Amino acid sequence: MKINSLKSLTWNALKLNEVILEDKIVLNGSGKATVEKIPAGAMIGNESCSDCGGCDLKSSFNIRSVKCGMGEEAEAFFAEASKDVLMVHARPGRSVTEPVSIRYLMENGDSNADRVEIHAAEDSSITVIMDYSSSKREARGFFGVQTKIWVGRNAKVHLVKVNLLGSGFLCLDDIGVFVEDNGYFDITQMCLGGGRNYIGLSAALKGYKAEFNGDMGYLCLNDQSLDMNYYIAHTGRKTGSSLNVKGALRDRAGKNFRGTIDLIRGAGGAHGNELEDVLLLSDGVVNKTLPVILCDEEDVEGTHGASIGRLSSDMLYYMQTRGFSKYEAELLATKAKLNSVRNLIKDEHTHGRIQYYMEEAFK
Amino acid sequence: MAKERSEVKDIDRSLYDFRYEEKEEDFYKVREGLTPEIVREISREKHDPEWMLEFRLKSLDIYNELKIPEWGPDISGLNMDDIVTYVRSKTGMQAAWEDVPSDIKDTFEKLGIPEAERTSLAGVGAQYDSELVYHNVKEEVLAQGVIYTDMESALTGEYEGMVREHFMKLVPPTDHKFAALHGAVWSGGSFVYVPPGVKVEIPLQSYFRLNAAGAGQFEHTLIIVSEGADLHFIEGCSAPKYNVANLHAGCVELFVGKNARLRYSTIENWSKNMYNLNTKRAICEEGASMEWVSGSFGSHVSYLYPMTILKGNDSHCEFTGITFAGAGQNLDTGAKIVQLGERTSSFINTKSISKSGGESTFRSALTIREGARDSKASVSCASLMLDDISRSDTIPAMDIRTNEADVGHEAKIGRISDDAVFYLMSRGISEEDAKAMIVSGFADNVSKELPLEYAVEMNNLIQLEMKGAIG
Structure with missing residues (x-):
């Protein structure tokens, strides 16, 4: 299966143009989603949003048509693998104050793929927390989830994704977002678990002043790998995007980050920004970064920046004068990076689980 | 209310677009296309040693096996069956300016080459179509032991061993399709050797002019700067505009010795019917310094990414470039750097301007390998969009494989603030x-x-x- 293809290809030798997954994925249906509670203003169902009748949907509305970041072959895979769709809906004009928590407990041998749709109707707001975890660190298996989000006019969606899977899991996290006028989509991701993790995200900022904000924190230890492909298309006027990716690599871990901001003709007044901050903790790590800006509109601003390497000598010196060893200083810096992302998640329970996972990982 | 707009003019190319009609009887050329027979004919005309003929034929085989790159600008308008790969004046290379044929001489006079030689250069090579027509070096530079000659003389004369040791070793024909093409039909170019410790105070320059319609230019530049030596080499290129495609697939190989320094400056101003598929590469030994200064203004399509391999410890590279893409141009430019040695450092700083429908792409690859401890790198690119019909992309890749490195990157695309x-x-x-x-x-x-x-x-x-x- 070909996934995470770049829109603008570059040298094949870099091995960043796409990922070819050669794994034979056999699903056994175990590891289903659990929705802990349904807060007021939200609706949960297992049917297409267009049939829910909860809001005055336009006939053109079709959340299924939202494109995801992994591409067409992943789209076909999820359509085949998961006939049911878990649908989360925020009613028009309602602010859902409590987060909707969707938890997947994936144990050793589990293999499941799921589809989730989140629709925030006009003037609504909602937070959805999706948490994938295993009770045993060494658990093996497959977990895939495709999440499609439609952010209506003046609506806000905060999506939280936390990966605390066992170290033997292959994880596919495919995300597609469509944002209407004045809509705001915010995603906070923590990728700490899993063995081989693939994330694809495609955001279409179609509406006037549609906004995207992404914060991603990751930790890759031992032989863990993480492959990310973010594509943010600015088609609406005065749209804005910001993507901050930070994390640490240690041992023999590898990470690919592709981030594309596409400033398309007609998106006058748009601005896009992406930043990556990577802490490298071992000599055997492999870090690949490809921040791309595509621009065919004059009245826009696109920026990207990256900082990759070890803990700065100034910082290390400062820490060592305070009695920290090099290892302790690096640990502290890693936790600080990850905690800065974790703190964006306004849920104590999830905080605690991430904290516990990190403490165990560093033992 | 009418809105006032400000415009930046296109590059004035009239200086470069003049041309003299070439008389058939004054020039020798092979027929269009690319076949083993044509490659043999070029080799025979150039009096290649046997090993070079074999090299050319092997390169042709590689060319036929490799695919056209699928990641860059469209080059479907380039048909090798229509390209004449070898054109030369029948008068041969001259060491005295007055002996150069008058129409060719006038061409270079208009480009200001002889004047530059008199005022500010230590040596000049002038290539017209496939061969050098003029070559001269100042006596004091020769007295330092510097060798600056055309590639053919080097290959067939006393430097054949040095050429054979270095020729297409940095850029092997297997590197990509157009490197293989170059290996098969290369012609012209310069050979420079700077002995250990010699500092060439004023620059050497090669100027490449492609005058024939539907022709290709495949010059090979090989520069060896020995330990502790210092050289500034300047390369300029231009061509008049035709309605048919022209091709430039040159190759530059630079060997920078221990504690040596080489600055390689290029002003590329090919005409807007040119496919510029050039390959440049340098390798730096311990403590060496490589500086690229690159201005890309011409060509219809350009693929140009000078590459530097920082092999030796404490070696350093700087790349400074500007690209100006106007109407009908798609210029894909940038740089590649590979850091292998400890305490190596690199700095890429580029600017690009797009206007009148021009497309510019900054593309780079920075690789820091496992052994490159205490290395540093910085990649900075800025693009300016001057209207709403142009395009500008930045595609910078970084592959870092050691934790003992510091890498910074910043990029910005926008309009005038x-x-x-x-x-x-x-x-x-x-x-x-x-x-x-x-x-x-x-x-x-x-x-x-x-x-x-x-x-x-x-x-x-x-x-x-x-x-x-x-x-």
């Missing part, structure tokens, strides 16, 4: 002058790295004249 224009206008400068100053300043980091006469040429190339227009 309204705040900056407002600031200048509040100091009494007109809007047009303010915009002209901003664009001029944008290109300043490159022009100040060029020798004076080339900086002047660059400023001529970018006529940053602003005019008011109702739009």
